Amino acid sequence: MKRSFTVAGALALSLSLVGFAAPAGAQKTETAIFAGGCFWCVESDFDHLGGVLDTTSGYIGGxxxxxxxxxxxxxxxxVRVTFDPSKVSYDKLLEVFWHSVDPTDAGGQFCDRGHAYTTAIYATSQAQLKQxxxxxxxxxxxxxxxxxxxxxxxxxWPAEGYxxxxxKKNPLKYRYYRTGCGRNARVxxxxxxxxxxxxxxxxG
Structure with a gap:
């Protein structure tokens, strides 16, 4: 099932992975990056985990x-996940990721085939890589x-705004896609x- 769109997206802006010093008393956050097939679905899954502050769909690895x-x-x-480590651990994010994809599939995920939809964990620190x-x-x-x-x-690289x-923006289309692609059933x-x-x- 190929997703298609009629609205062209703007070019994505590069994201620096280097963080800036936060003022005293500011909330401490960390980032994690996961590739799990369709980024709409990965974003939705992580948004439902307590301690996750923000999710951004994008492209990585090219x-x-x-x-x-x-x-x-x-x-x-x-998907880049911004989270509060005082509320949810990176280990917990890993647990959620693994159990919401098919990590045995080397050719893609569910109905989406090809390298763009294969799974990966991109560590943003040596501690994350070890975990x-x-x-x-x-x-x-x-x-x-x-x-x-x-x-x-x-x-x-963050994806286009749409x-x-x-x-959230297209709940009926999203549910039709996720069900039709067989994501939940395969997981x-x-x-x-x-x-x-x-x-x-x-x-889902």
Whole structure:
């Protein structure tokens, strides 16, 4: 099922992964980046996790500058998650991610095929990379195989505005897409009662 649009998006702006010093007393936040197939769905799933402050759909992993939805060869669809580590841990984000995708599929996710829809965890620090590698080993032990790439994050490029919060702006189209693509059904088939662990009451 190929998603198509009639509205052209503006070129995305580059995001620097280097943080700025926060004033004393400011809320401490961290970022995490996950590629889990359609970024609309990944964004929706993480938005339903307590402690997540913001989600941004975008592109990551390719070589070009300013990728767009219609020109992002070599990139994956991904979501940058901004979270409050005092309310939700990175380990919890990893748990939610793994149990809301099919990590055994090397060719894409659900009805969306090709590299752009393959899964990956992009660590934004060495501590995250260590935690992500440990979680990968646990999932491999649980499922027998893992096709998800775990690596250090390169530049993340935010997607066009019409992709942000798509599930909120177009709830009927979004639900039709998610159901038609078979996302929830496949995740439940792979994970059984562990499907959507941490956000089970949401499930799309």
């Amino acid at each position: 070589k070009a500058q300013n990728p767009t939805y219609y020109d992002h060869e070599g990139f994956r669809e991904a 992500a590698k440990a979680s990968e080993a646990a999932v491999k032990k649980d499922l027998g195989q893992v096709a998800t790439e775990v690596t250090t994050a390169p530049t993340f 992709h942000q919060d798509y599930y 439940e088939s792979v994970w059984g009662d562990k499907a959507y662990m941490g956000i089970k009451d949401h499930m």
